Amino acid sequence: MIQTPTTHDAPILVFGRTGQVATELQRQSDRVISLGREDADLSDSNACAKIIAETEAVAVINAAAYTAVDKAEEEELLATCVNGETPKAMAEACAARGLPFVHISTDYVFDGSGTTPWRPTGPTGPLGAYGRSKLAGENGILAAGGNAAILRTSWVFSSHGNNFVKTMLRLAETRDALTIVGDQVGGPTSAADIAAACIKIANAMLAGQEGGTYHFSGAPDASWADFAREIFDQAGRAVAVTDIPSSDYPTPAKRPANSRMDCGDIQKDFDISRPDWRVSLAAVLKDLKGN
Secondary structure, rough: OOOOOOOOOOEEEEOOOOHHHHHHHHHOOOEEEOOOOOOOOOHHHHHHHHHHHOOOOOOOEEOOOOOOOOHHOOOHHHHHHHHHHHHHHHHHHHHHHHEEEEEEEEEEOOOOOOOOOEEEOOOOOOOHHHHHHHHHHHHHHHHOOOOOOEEOOOOEEEOOOOOHHHHHHHHOOOOOEEEEEEEEEEOOEEHHHHHHHHHHHHHHHHHHOOEEEOOOOOOOOEEEEHHHHHHHHHHHHOEEEEEEEEHHHOOOOOOEEEEEOOOOHHHHHHHOOOOHHHHHHHHHHHHHHOO
16 A cells, blocks of 8 residues: 555545546646546446555545436446446545545436425435436445545536536527526536535545535526526627526436525535635636637
C-alpha cells in the first residue's frame, strides 16, 4: 500500500475529465489528477478499483457517470454498471485505503411527487433506468463502509459540454419563440458551484469530518420555462417563452416533476449554502462570450 501524507496540498484523484463538473474541478484546483475514458474504463469496476488501490492521492471524487437519461431506457445494464457497480467498487477501494470518497448523484433517485423539497433521508423511487442506476450506486457506496459523501444535485449547466443553457442559446439563433416545459420544478446548478462544493467536502473529510448523503442545488427553485426566460433575459435574446405541460413534450424517460431539494444538511455540516443560479448563469454567459 502506498502511504501518502494527508495534507491540503496533496493530490485528489478525479474520475472524469471532459464532463461539466470534472472540467470545473480541473479549473479550480491544481491538486486534481483527472482520469479520462482512456485512463479509466467506467464499465470495468475492477480496473477502477485497482487505480484507487495504487493511487498516491489522498481523496477521490467521482465526477464521471452514464448521463444519457433517455438512452438508459435501452441500455440499463450498461448504465447500472457505470453508475451502480463501479461507484460501489470505488467506494470499497477507498474504504480499504481509508480515503475520503465524494460521489455525485442526482434528483432522479426520487419519484418527483408533491411540491415539498426532498430531504436526503426521504423515500426514493426512481421513475426510470437512469435513476435506478444512480440509486444502485448510492446503495453500494453506503454499504462499502468507508467515509463517503454522496452529493445529489440537479439541472447542471456550464459553459462546456451539453446542457440546457447552451441548447437555449443555440435555439435562440434561429427562433424568436419557444415552448418550454413549465410543470417540472427544480434548482438549476452550475458545474462550477458543484465542483467547489466537492472540493470543500473532500477537504473537510480529510480533516476528519464524516460524510453522508447531501443535497446541493441552486436557488431559487424554478421551472424549465423560468430558467429559459432568465437565460434569454441575461443573454439579451428576444425569445418569447410559452409554458407547456410535460405531456406535450414526451420523452423515453419520464422526468421528475418535483426536483426541489432541501439543502439544509450541507449548510449545517459543511457550511455550504445554496448558490444563486442566476449569478452563476451570468458567469457562464460571460465565459461563453469570452470563448
